[in-house]
Amino acid sequence: MARVALLSNPRSTGNRSKLPRVRSFCAEHKDIFHYEVEHVDQIGTALATIARVNPKVLVINGGDGTVQAALTELHLGGHFGDNPPPVAVLPNGKTNLIALDLGAHGDPIVALKRVLELARTDLAPHIVSRELIQLSNGHAASRPVLGMFLGGAGLADIILFCRNKIYPLGLPNTVSHVLTMLAVFVSILFGIRAAFLPPRPAPVRISVMKQGELQGRFALLMVTTLQRLLLNGNLSSPGQRPGTMQMMAIEQNRTTLFHVAVAAIRGRLGRLRVSGVHLEHGDEIRIEGDHSSVILDGELFEANVGGPIVLRPTAPVPFLRLAA
Incomplete structure (x- = not known):
């Protein structure tokens, strides 16, 4: 079983220079399942595939749009049933507010090493709960973001x-x-x-x-x-x-x-x-x-x-x- 599933968007600004190092790190650690998407429209397919390896942690490596699309699909797509894995966000993009809130900053490789370290132990002490904000036009038929x-x-x-x-x-x-x-x-x-x-x-x-x-x-x-x-x-x-x-x-x-x-x-x-x-x-x-x-x-x-x-x-x- 892959302890960590990493979802990367190579097109995000931060990944243009850092993704080669991320790929090399993943190649050296076989308990990381790395899936790359070229567009946010592919995230649903990516999560459906990731769900089959049943990871302990889902890591998102991309800009704000990638994180938003992944959270939306994770919550509404039902790929993991009622037990989605905890989410970690690598520092990337321009603002990194979500990553900072979760204690990730600086070098994404350092953050990824920390995720892998925690995934090899009991995760419970490191899990925090956050509500997500559902944005919609108020109509029941509309799919929120x-x-x-x-x-x-x-x-x-x-x-x-x-x-x-x-x-x-x-x-x-x-x-x-x-x-x-x-x-x-x-x-x-x-x-x-x-x-x-x-x-x-x-x-x-x-x-x-x-x-x-x-x-x-x-x-x-x-x-x-x-x-x-x-x-x-x-x-x-x-x-x-x-x-x-x-x-x-x-x-x-x-x-x-x-x-x-x-x-x-x-x-x-x-x-x-x-x-x-x-x-x-x-x-x-x-x-x-x-x-x-x-x-x-x-x-x-x-x-x-x-x-x-x-x-x-x-x-x-x-x-x-x-x-x-």
Whole structure:
């Protein structure tokens, strides 16, 4: 039996330089079953094949789109019945939020070695549960897309600005992210509007089941089931089960954003009450706007007036945490 099944997408940005080393490592370790796909449409077939070898761990090696497609197919495809293997994610792509949340960072070979080491022991102490976010149009007949981190409102605009304006410059990821944050800072602080800066967030309406409704312009809208978040934040409230769906919305206001920045630097964002920062937990979140973009694990979707995006949580899914 293969202890580890590795699903790789050679077309993801990070794999263009790292995949040869991954292939060599797998060739040296016969208890790794390595399956490569050329397109996300092949992931269903890949998981059906992987299920036949009954791995202890499923490792995903690809960008955000690959991870999202694999999680969607894993949850909805039924390839593993009621007992899917725990999932690990190698550090890859541009942001790696899911990998970071699970303790994987830096060299993917180091992370893969750690997965193999854990797979040769009792996995139970290293398993963590996370809900997945189901994104749909709210109709029962529609097939949802699943992920773990959604950015909307101004955050989606910033991600798209970085993707479309900064990444094409070919700079290292860290430099690209710093330049993006500087552009955001200039735009907010001085109120400058220009083609080379992120746009002003469009109005959106956010409804959280049993919690009420928010409406306005938000510099950041974030819905996630991850524990390690952007801005050094923590959304978990006392008594809340880890890995549940949670939302943060930050109003587009200079005073609010200043207090948010201070709280983030201190590592207290989500723990301190800040005027204009809304923290909610619910079993259904609706986002509606005039062609308002949201990004779920790197994939772009659009919310419209009368055509909201609906987010619901799944049952908890097992993941493998690599950190000690």
